[in-house]
Amino acid sequence: MFTDRFRSMLVASSLIALAGPALAHTTLETQQAPVNSTYKAVLRVGHGCDGAPTLKLRVRVPEGVIAVKPMPKSGWTMETVKGTYDQPYDYHGTPTTEGVKEIIWTGKLLDEHYDEFVFRAFLTDHLKPDTTLYFPTVQECGGGKADRWIEIPAEGKKVDDYRYPAPGLKLLPAKAETH
Numbered sequence: 001m002f003t004d005r006f007r008s009m010l011v012a013s014s015l016i017a018l019a020g021p022a023l024a025h026t027t028l029e030t031q032q033a034p035v036n037s038t039y040k041a042v043l044r045v046g047h048g049c050d051g052a053p054t055l056k057l058r059v060r061v062p063e064g065v066i067a068v069k070p071m072p073k074s075g076w077t078m079e080t081v082k083g084t085y086d087q088p089y090d091y092h093g094t095p096t097t098e099g100v101k102e103i104i105w106t107g108k109l110l111d112e113h114y115d116e117f118v119f120r121a122f123l124t125d126h127l128k129p130d131t132t133l134y135f136p137t138v139q140e141c142g143g144g145k146a147d148r149w150i151e152i153p154a155e156g157k158k159v160d161d162y163r164y165p166a167p168g169l170k171l172l173p174a175k176a177e178t179h
Contacts, residue, residue, distance in 0.1 A: 026137050026149045028167045029116070036125040036174035038067075041135070042118050043167060048111030049141035056140040057117055059103045060150075064127040067091055068100035071118040076107030089124045129173040134166040 029042035048054045061068050066089050072078055081102035088097045109115050127133060136150035151162040159165040 025165060026139060026147070026167055028135070028169055031168065032170040032172055033123060034172040034175050035123050035127045035129055037123055038120060039065075039123050039169070040118065040120050041169075042116050043135070043137065044114070044116050045109060045139065046114050048109065049139060049145035049147045051111050052141035052143045052145045053111055054109040054139050054141050055106065056138075057105045058138040058140070059117070059119070060136045061099075061101050061103065061121070062133055062135060064089075064124045065121045065133070066096055066099050066124055067120075067122040068103065069120045070100070070103045070105075071120075073105055073107065073117065076105045078106075079104045087126070089126065091122060091124075123171065125174060127171050129171050132168040132170050134168050136166045 026046070027044050029044055030040070033039040043057070043059065045054060045057065063086050066085065068080070070078055070080060080100045081104070082098060083101040084098045085096070088095045090096070103117075103119055105117055123133075132153075134152045136148075136152070139147040139149065141147070147164060149164050149166050151165050153159055153162065153165070159168060
């Protein structure tokens with residue numbers, strides 16, 4: 001009996017080993033938030049590109065996400081690319097027509113290490129609840145390698161159908177205001 005059980009476990013673990021390691025994704029720590037609220041994005045980077053260290057991380061900010069404030073990171077330089085929004089947004093009573101459209105962190109993260117990159121933003125009420133908002137991210141690595149986490153699922157597809165899915169945030173209905 002012990003031998004049969006041991007054999008079954010050995011066969012199961014062999015099949016798992018043959019399947020190979022799952023491709024780790026660049027993801028958001030908190031993967032849902034209500035519209036018309038402030039959201040703290042923590043972008044998790046779990047590896048480099050095929051063994052090469054990460055040297056730069058570029059995050060595109062989608063339309064409808066405003067008042068972006070990235071967190072400086074010790075040992076990394078940070079820059080933002082600003083631009084005009086497709087439409088004006090109301091940010092706490094102030095019309096807002098431009099802001100951060102891309103965040104770029106430059107530094108070095110070895111392939112065997114993990115790190116997080118943080119920014120805060122306001123999710124406007126122009127965003128549609130019960131949908132997923134994507135933050136396309138490009139991870140540039142040594143040796144000219146890159147992982148482009150930019151794939152956005154087409155209608156009827158899921159994130160798991162893609163090799164390099166963009167980090168996604170499920171949008172929830174706005175919370176009722178209380179004063």
